[in-house]
Amino acid sequence: MSNTDKILILGGCRSGKSSHALQLAERMGKRRIFVATCVPHDDEMIARVDRHRQERSDTWKTLEVPVDLAGAISAHSPTVDVMLVDCLTLWLSNLLMKTPDAAKIQRMIDELADAVKAAPKAVVLVSNEVGAGIVPENRLARRYRDLAGWANQAMAAACNRVVWTVAGIPVTIKPPFQNTAP
Amino acid sequence: MSNTDKILILGGCRSGKSSHALQLAERMGKRRIFVATCVPHDDEMIARVDRHRQERSDTWKTLEVPVDLAGAISAHSPTVDVMLVDCLTLWLSNLLMKTPDAAKIQRMIDELADAVKAAPKAVVLVSNEVGAGIVPENRLARRYRDLAGWANQAMAAACNRVVWTVAGIPVTIKPPFQNTAP
Amino acid sequence: MSNTDKILILGGCRSGKSSHALQLAERMGKRRIFVATCVPHDDEMIARVDRHRQERSDTWKTLEVPVDLAGAISAHSPTVDVMLVDCLTLWLSNLLMKTPDAAKIQRMIDELADAVKAAPKAVVLVSNEVGAGIVPENRLARRYRDLAGWANQAMAAACNRVVWTVAGIPVTIKPPFQNTAP
Numbered sequence: 001m002s003n004t005d006k007i008l009i010l011g012g013c014r015s016g017k018s019s020h021a022l023q024l025a026e027r028m029g030k031r032r033i034f035v036a037t038c039v040p041h042d043d044e045m046i047a048r049v050d051r052h053r054q055e056r057s058d059t060w061k062t063l064e065v066p067v068d069l070a071g072a073i074s075a076h077s078p079t080v081d082v083m084l085v086d087c088l089t090l091w092l093s094n095l096l097m098k099t100p101d102a103a104k105i106q107r108m109i110d111e112l113a114d115a116v117k118a119a120p121k122a123v124v125l126v127s128n129e130v131g132a133g134i135v136p137e138n139r140l141a142r143r144y145r146d147l148a149g150w151a152n153q154a155m156a157a158a159c160n161r162v163v164w165t166v167a168g169i170p171v172t173i174k175p176p177f178q179n180t181a182p
Numbered sequence: 183m184s185n186t187d188k189i190l191i192l193g194g195c196r197s198g199k200s201s202h203a204l205q206l207a208e209r210m211g212k213r214r215i216f217v218a219t220c221v222p223h224d225d226e227m228i229a230r231v232d233r234h235r236q237e238r239s240d241t242w243k244t245l246e247v248p249v250d251l252a253g254a255i256s257a258h259s260p261t262v263d264v265m266l267v268d269c270l271t272l273w274l275s276n277l278l279m280k281t282p283d284a285a286k287i288q289r290m291i292d293e294l295a296d297a298v299k300a301a302p303k304a305v306v307l308v309s310n311e312v313g314a315g316i317v318p319e320n321r322l323a324r325r326y327r328d329l330a331g332w333a334n335q336a337m338a339a340a341c342n343r344v345v346w347t348v349a350g351i352p353v354t355i356k357p358p359f360q361n362t363a364p
Numbered sequence: 365m366s367n368t369d370k371i372l373i374l375g376g377c378r379s380g381k382s383s384h385a386l387q388l389a390e391r392m393g394k395r396r397i398f399v400a401t402c403v404p405h406d407d408e409m410i411a412r413v414d415r416h417r418q419e420r421s422d423t424w425k426t427l428e429v430p431v432d433l434a435g436a437i438s439a440h441s442p443t444v445d446v447m448l449v450d451c452l453t454l455w456l457s458n459l460l461m462k463t464p465d466a467a468k469i470q471r472m473i474d475e476l477a478d479a480v481k482a483a484p485k486a487v488v489l490v491s492n493e494v495g496a497g498i499v500p501e502n503r504l505a506r507r508y509r510d511l512a513g514w515a516n517q518a519m520a521a522a523c524n525r526v527v528w529t530v531a532g533i534p535v536t537i538k539p540p541f542q543n544t545a546p
Contacts, residue, residue: 013495014513131195133315133497149196313376315497331378
């Protein structure tokens with residue numbers, strides 16, 4: 001790994017994404033920004049945010065950025081060693097709650113991908129896989145699932161490293177492993 | 183890859199299955215049939231079908247085959263270089279809407295697996311992973327999920343190559359990669 | 365593989381987990397206990413349990429253990445070659461139905477992990493990935509999903525081998541495969 005790596009950590013719920021992202025990011029230097037996309041608005045979320053905060057050492061500065069991730073990365077990446085964004089799926093929820101305009105959301109996804117690629121220092125992104133269950137009956141949930149899948153593809157393309165987490169185990173899928181079988 | 187490969191591309195929603203399937207299939211020759219199992223019946227599906235059609239070059243002939251996939255493969259594989267079937271999960275929906283007879287559906291799955299194995303030219307199958315979410319409350323959804331899982335296992339066994347897609351990244355899981363770790 | 369391996373088999377619904385677990389376990393010796401966590405209470409479950417029982421040869425002794433898995437492993441592992449527990453996700457359902465006390469459930473997960481590590485003979489655990497779909501609307505389902513993810517992480521950490529199954533194909537993710545790409 002190099003100190004300008006762009007890494008996407010992707011996995012299901014409770015698959016160890018956030019912990020693995022922290023471990024990777026903490027190897028990349030001392031000046032660290034944790035970008036929380038979560039704006040907690042109920043007890044369940046407040047508890048989750050607190051648990052995550054306790055997992056981080058106090059060497060992290062925390063920014064709450066519910067919407068303008070591209071702007072935050074462009075502004076702060078030059079000033080630190082590593083930015084960790086946790087997580088993209090909540091960011092997409094925030095966008096969907098703000099606007100019904102799919103083209104605008106798509107543009108913001110593209111801008112984020114561009115900002116990640118252009119960042120001068122390491123960026124680690126955490127995102128959820130939400131598309132491997134049954135098709136949701138709810139139309140908004142289907143739209144969200146589509147958006148999340150597109151965002152994950154865009155970020156995976158922008159990053160030089162993609163890690164799929166299962167049961168706490170990180171599986172690096174980009175760069176692809178060599179399938180040496182015949 | 184050889185020009186008689188049978189390949190299953192499997193992944194969650196918006197994981198890049200269809201695009202990867204197209205890329206693979208277009209390397210296998212010029213005479214191409216795209217088998218669409220989707221019979222679009224609402225605006226959302228029409229939009230999805232149109233988007234997929236625009237992604238294909240006009241070197242593809244399109245067949246709409248909602249039910250008899252085994253027959254279509256047996257009839258057309260000898261006449262082209264490659265057939266691409268997109269996707270098996272919609273095909274199973276079509277079967278479930280036609281008949282409540284589980285044994286009959288199982289037989290059609292087996293016939294499809296046989297037709298794929300017997301096809302003289304390349305066949306690429308696209309299917310969704312739908313079983314990695316929470317158990318659905320709806321009994322029909324659970325039946326569908328079971329069927330989809332069995333169909334995916336039958337097709338994975340019939341194919342010589344299986345690719346799992348995550349965030350647009352293809353991970354070849356059959357033939358299995360060599361785990362060279364101790 | 366050695367005859368004291370601790371193996372977690374993890375995958376979505378109908379991904380071939382149970383069949384693969386049986387194949388692995390049957391290589392580990394003749395004295396075998398199958399630990400069923402399922403206490404079937406409707407026709408759908410009775411049918412599923414029967415189907416699984418038919419897949420096993422009669423060299424297996426079956427124990428029904430809905431709750432005290434740690435105790436069953438500690439008591440019986442010294443007396444056999446291999447114990448196969450199928451599955452952890454139903455066990456967690458059983459715990460959730462018995463108690464609303466999250467700390468108590470967490471403690472039982474930890475005790476199970478300890479019992480698996482301490483077992484003198486091979487143990488094979490089967491569990492479902494349930495966290496890769498859309499966030500459930502139902503709060504209990506979200507709690508269950510969290511618990512299942514934590515349990516899977518704890519068992520993956522306790523085991524020396526973890527296998528992810530997709531469409532009947534086992535992919536060994538622990539020990540990690542060597543990513544030999546640059």
